Amino acid sequence: xxxxxxxxxxxxxxxxxxxxxxxxxxxxxxxxxxxxxxxxxxxxxxxxxxxxxxxxxxxxxxxxxxxxxxxxxxxxxxxxxxxxxxxxxxxxxxxxxxxxxxxxxxxxxxxxxxxxxxxxxxxxxxxxxxxxxxxxxxxxxxxxxxxxxxxxxxxxxxxxxxxxxxxxxxxxxxxxxxxxxxxxxxxxxxxxxxxxxxxxxxxxxxxxxxxxxxxxxxxxxxxxxxxxxxxxxxxxxxxxxxxxxxxxxxxxxxxxxxxxxxxxxxxxxxxxxxxxxxxxxxxxxxxxxxxxxxxxxxxxxxxxxxxxxxxxxxxxxxxxxxxxxxxxxxxxxxx
Amino acid sequence: xxxxxxxxxxxxxxxxxxxxxxxxxxxxxxxxxxxxxxxxxxxxxxxxxxxxxxxxxxxxxxxxxxxxxxxxxxxxxxxxxxxxxxxxxxxxxxxxxxxxxxxxxxxxxxxxxxxxxxxxxxxxxxxxxxxxxxxxxxxxxxxxxxxxxxxxxxxxxxxxxxxxxxxxxxxxxxxxxxxxxxxxxxxxxxxxxxxxxxxxxxxxxxxxxxxxxxxxxxxxxxxxxxxxxxxxxxxxxxxxxxxxxxxxxxxxxxxxxxxxxxxxxxxxxxxxxxxxxxxxxxxxxxxxxxxxxxxxxxxxxxxxxxxxxxxxxxxxxxxxxxxxxxxxxxxxxxx
DNA sequence: CTGAAAGCGCTTACAG
DNA sequence: CTGAAAGCGCTTACAG
Numbered sequence: 184x185x186x187x188x189x190x191x192x193x194x195x196x197x198x199x200x201x202x203x204x205x206x207x208x209x210x211x212x213x214x215x216x217x218x219x220x221x222x223x224x225x226x227x228x229x230x231x232x233x234x235x236x237x238x239x240x241x242x243x244x245x246x247x248x249x250x251x252x253x254x255x256x257x258x259x260x261x262x263x264x265x266x267x268x269x270x271x272x273x274x275x276x277x278x279x280x281x282x283x284x285x286x287x288x289x290x291x292x293x294x295x296x297x298x299x300x301x302x303x304x305x306x307x308x309x310x311x312x313x314x315x316x317x318x319x320x321x322x323x324x325x326x327x328x329x330x331x332x333x334x335x336x337x338x339x340x341x342x343x344x345x346x347x348x349x350x351x352x353x354x355x356x357x358x359x360x361x362x363x364x365x366x367x368x369x370x371x372x373x374x375x376x377x378x379x380x381x382x383x384x385x386x387x388x389x390x391x392x393x394x395x396x397x398x399x400x401x402x403x404x405x406x407x408x409x410x411x412x413x414x415x416x417x418x419x420x421x422x423x424x425x426x427x428x429x430x431x432x433x434x435x436x437x438x439x440x441x442x443x444x445x446x447x448x449x450x451x452x453x454x455x456x457x458x459x460x461x462x463x464x465x466x467x468x469x470x471x472x473x474x475x476x477x478x479x480x481x482x483x484x485x486x487x488x489x490x491x492x493x494x495x496x497x498x499x500x501x502x503x504x505x506x507x508x509x510x511x512x513x514x515x516x517x518x
Numbered sequence: 519x520x521x522x523x524x525x526x527x528x529x530x531x532x533x534x535x536x537x538x539x540x541x542x543x544x545x546x547x548x549x550x551x552x553x554x555x556x557x558x559x560x561x562x563x564x565x566x567x568x569x570x571x572x573x574x575x576x577x578x579x580x581x582x583x584x585x586x587x588x589x590x591x592x593x594x595x596x597x598x599x600x601x602x603x604x605x606x607x608x609x610x611x612x613x614x615x616x617x618x619x620x621x622x623x624x625x626x627x628x629x630x631x632x633x634x635x636x637x638x639x640x641x642x643x644x645x646x647x648x649x650x651x652x653x654x655x656x657x658x659x660x661x662x663x664x665x666x667x668x669x670x671x672x673x674x675x676x677x678x679x680x681x682x683x684x685x686x687x688x689x690x691x692x693x694x695x696x697x698x699x700x701x702x703x704x705x706x707x708x709x710x711x712x713x714x715x716x717x718x719x720x721x722x723x724x725x726x727x728x729x730x731x732x733x734x735x736x737x738x739x740x741x742x743x744x745x746x747x748x749x750x751x752x753x754x755x756x757x758x759x760x761x762x763x764x765x766x767x768x769x770x771x772x773x774x775x776x777x778x779x780x781x782x783x784x785x786x787x788x789x790x791x792x793x794x795x796x797x798x799x800x801x802x803x804x805x806x807x808x809x810x811x812x813x814x815x816x817x818x819x820x821x822x823x824x825x826x827x828x829x830x831x832x833x834x835x836x837x838x839x840x841x842x843x844x845x846x847x848x849x850x851x852x853x
Numbered sequence: 854c855t856g857a858a859a860g861c862g863c864t865t866a867c868a869g
Numbered sequence: 870c871t872g873a874a875a876g877c878g879c880t881t882a883c884a885g
Contacts, residue, residue: 553855
């Protein structure tokens, strides 16, 4: 690897001049046009590339953003990651990502890892149990944005879809279509965004004077296996024989649900209407195609980066730091 | 951030001793048990975390692996990335990933980026046009593994599925099931793994004395839009009216294909048998479910990391450095 | 058994 | 307009 010193030596000038030119501070230090050109040409010729470790050590800035998601192999998160990385490139930032698998221990570990790597800012999909760590980042004034979920009452910038609104949208639609007996299949996680989805389900029923029966909610554990989930959903739907509609609160639950529905051999939407939170290729292709509440992934990712870049001082601060993105009801054939 | 110096000062010992203890070299330098314990306790108490930039600058090792994939938002690659990251954790390595979008220019850029970041090793899904850059890495003796594809005649470690075998497997099965007139939908990319798939298609036909008609191959451009692809596939299948089977050479082409087939309202597998290279959730759920050639993602990722870690000197070198993973025929209802 | 010193490659205040 | 020097936090030969 060729260094600033090498260029300086080759040109018989001081390393400082080379550094100044290469970091674009030549003008304000009034270095001669001639020297500037000579240095730039030589650097290109020798194929100079700055050693980021050295820059990082010296400046305290790594030009790296740390991204923590739940699971990078999940389509929702990998799409977010992809967009964030694309957007970050415009600002010459790199992205280092980690997955938590929704495990607090692992979440803390990867956060520590990113901190060790001196990332300049964080975009985090937090797990339950990371509250203290997140608050510490705030205390140390680290640029930070929460994504997809947040903690109640914590004053941190965040972007997420309006979960309440999303479920409300879907429920209103089901009800408009004539369903009253609607089941809700969700995951047993104590995270705000899941609570919001459930709350919207209950509230919308109440708003329409439909009595809420708690047996109409199925809560699966987060780590349930595919087989077990399919079994439980099948039993749930079979037991609630008079069900007219079912709402799946996440896309992977929806996919499990489709497997169950296939086993039950139900006629959709005639026997049972189906709607799912969060879109997926499967839902478009399934017969009948499935109505969903779509999260604008691109917009979420872009907004997260926008909030972060503002904190990093590259753009003006945004007026709102806690942003709810409007979900979209995509009507297909299952409702 | 608290540094080695801070610990040294707090304990009134020299920074060298602290460093020696914290990097586990205390024993060989025969530092007293008492001091070792004192230092370890203090470091924990003060919450010491090494500055990776400094370590990296000093040692030339960043404990980071650079991963370049085609597109992180694609399920195949994000699953690979996830497994690689998990495995890398065991060796205390981090992963920085980038997407090329199959664009050579971008591929070179992200490679440069990773090099600037002083990554210790590379796992790369190369694009066409990155040959020189890859060869340079080899010349500089950088730990390197190619993944999912490789360049003919280049002496570099790689892992990929046996593409030829995969298509052969599928074709043999279609033929066994009585199809002779089989179409092949592929992407117009000059990459070895795609060539292999096409070659296997032609060879298997020949082997069974089925005459190969070049109109039975549809080559879509890599950057074709979803709508355009669906249209072209629809026309292709309609024009080849006597088609008994169709082989999609990648999973996204298969998904486009399903949309076409739905438009055409064909009876699968009675009118047309369908098989696809590379699995996807959609194929399991589609009615009828789609027979596929599955790539063992986990095994590919694990092997890639194994090859890399060996080069990084943490494990013994493997006997074979160019590894083909056996694909699996998953028989479902579409054939 | 322990410490002082050099140096990784860079940036930046300071001096001239 | 340009250069010499210090220092970011760490590791490691060297000295004692």
